[in-house]
Amino acid sequence: MSEANSNGKRALEGVRVLDLTWLQVGPQATRLLATFGAQVIRIEWRERKAIDFIRYVPPFAPDHATADGGRSQGISPRGHGIRGNYDRAGYFNNTNPGKYGITLNLNHSKGRDLLRRMVREANVICENFSPGQMDKWGLGYEDLRKLNPRIIYIQTTGVGKAGTYKDYVSYGPTAQAFSGLTFLSGLPEPQPPAGWGYSYLDHSPGYFGAIMLMAAIRRQRLSGVGCYIDMSQSETGLMLSGTSMLEHQLTGKPTARYGNRMPYLDWSPHGAYRCSGDDNWIAISIQSDEQWRALVEEMGSPEWARAARFATIASRKQHEDDLDAKLTAYTKGRERYDLMNRLQARGIAAGVVQKAPDRFDNDPQLKARGYYVDLPHSDIGTWPIEGFPAKLSRSPANIGGETNRAAPKLGEDNDFVYGKLVGLSDAEMASLREEEVI
């Protein structure tokens, strides 16, 4: 992927991003900017509280993984974990490819001065500290704007910096619960919500952040102005809550959950059905009576399926519990991929509920499209990184970014960034190191 486009211009060429974010919610946006050619500089500090917490989160590269090796050396569930080495976390590696990594002590006045100096030459600054932390340091938007009127400043917090709950704290799951997204997922009440198996609201602000930042960068290029973006994870949740709020305003009815069924189209059966093996499932969506008849034929036209009560969509919807039970009796002895292929051959939308090994080892579509990208890391070697889900013909996504590397080690690029980009002399850098500033 990266070879094919290494000569061309990048969409965000010449854009420098100071990235003070951590966890997932901020680094996701800067990952996308790096992918399109921005020079992203991840800023951390070598104290426990100022190191990105994701560096502590499993999985870790196995102990035998070295800089000139990588995944080819084999994998292992028995890594030694973190043990003071902040450079072996796999999820951090997947979240931060293409970025430079430096250490800078913002609790030191010289560290804050150095950041100010860097802001003068930067296009974008991103942070997701607790609301107000940057203001306390004298590094808030109004402060930085005086140094660089073109600066684009984005901060992401759980509920937003402005508003009644501005001091409330939130992780992705909190914002999901608050915004209504957790409620929307799961089987109908009285079953509890199933919620989300990951922090979706740590991801969506990354996508929205990239969209807004690229709109702001374009305007900065064209007319030289910056902006301040106070992003709220909870608001991104509201944006994704579909039609529920509209329906409620019109009917007064409380929002309901529907499991995997489709109440909004004449589609049935519609759900996940058990297949042979351990926790194996297939999703099937029947979108017309014609497709239903094709499914009946595939099942060998059993008597139950030819009954009048299942013949029309209206009638199938009426008897959906019974229908699902009978369909499950058919699917549960079947091999999931074989069944998917047979149903697809009959024009039926059907797909295996794929787990990580299915997607990583076997998905022929992801393979053909080159979705996973192998990138080197300076400590743990070359590992596959999740890619960008679109091909652009002239300014392709390049997950390895300007560094052509997976995630940076803690402070890996201090010499390059402080020496070459900021222009500090060796003596200045040595003295700042001595004073625990960089």
Added chain:
Amino acid sequence: MKSELNLGTSLEGITILEIGDQMGDYASMLLAGLGAEVVKLEPREGSPSRGIGPFASDTHDREQSLFFWRYNLNKKSAMLDVDDPSARRALSTLASKADIVLLSGEYETVARRLELWRKIAEDNPRLIVCTITPFGLDGPHRALKTTDLVQMALGGIMAVCGYDPNKDGAYDTPPIAPAMWHSYHLGGEYAAVAMMAAINFRELSGEGQFIDVSVHEAVNTCTEVAIPTYVYSGLVVKRQTARHAAPNITHARLTKSADGIFMLASLSPFEREQRALAQLADEVGIAHVLGTPEFAQLEKDDHVAAAIYRNDLLEQLVESLPADDLFHRAQKLGLAWSPIRRPEQNLDDPHFAARGSFATIHHPELGRDLRYPGTVASDGHAPHFSYTRRAPRLGEHTDEVLRRVKS
């Protein structure tokens, strides 16, 4: 009060022609919220997404789809059958005045329409042509039949969402697709990211380009630790009720409040949160041993038992208070807890009102306003996304758009 630095007009002057189905609605609406002009070119019967419920009235006609309303704010609609060869000249003319053409739908339809747009793009090198298809334009699965549910299955999100296994470790409940249309949300967001990259590239180079978005890959990007856990350790994460999928089953954390609302309440390992829990228990008047030398000893001797004690105390707290009371008390002590709200409970929340999170949109046909979730960020004074117009009626802007062709 909008500041001069608001992004709501930042894409003014960018025109997007949108042709397709529900896979494209959201992507172009996002850019419409930043000021782009979006013109939907619809066939005589209307775009397919006009047929998706729920509906505003029992007639279920194509002007009543709440799905269409939700995902087509600020847009214009012109009735023009893009598959009719006689429309070719009109399309060329419109393209010469447009910046982006967005094509969405199943592979066969999009690939067929793309042939024409490839020719049109030859005469318009600045044109950006973006396709959104279930699997992308190449690869062995490109023409598989899908729906949102099937994309969520193949893309891996369903496998990490659902309910806890039973005590034997077996799952009695199916994997769950969390919230409807989520695969199209993901495809749409990434398409918007890619279109913004292409717009930026064009400012540098003067060149347009083709963008090929795969909904399958978009869904795949969004399963968090599932792939890294497998890639680095060979372990497979398991789905669990309302918490992160993980290789092991973690502590359950859904508890009902005194008024019967499920609360999301958990404790991180941070000491600050442990202290806040003790303080909250004191406030509410629940006896506990947190902070005593005995508890400190227990933590040293058996940290698992200590954790169970803390979780029991947490559950007792949740059960003793109404959800909203608990929410505000916990938050004031710095605990990231929240009731699991229904989406509509946010409509009248003072926080979102203060931020202008909802756009008030007038529906003349209903004779009333409806409030739509309308932004994800504020500029400190006003929302960055700006939604002001309801979704267009079919062909509402046909005359305006055809005048453009003639002029």
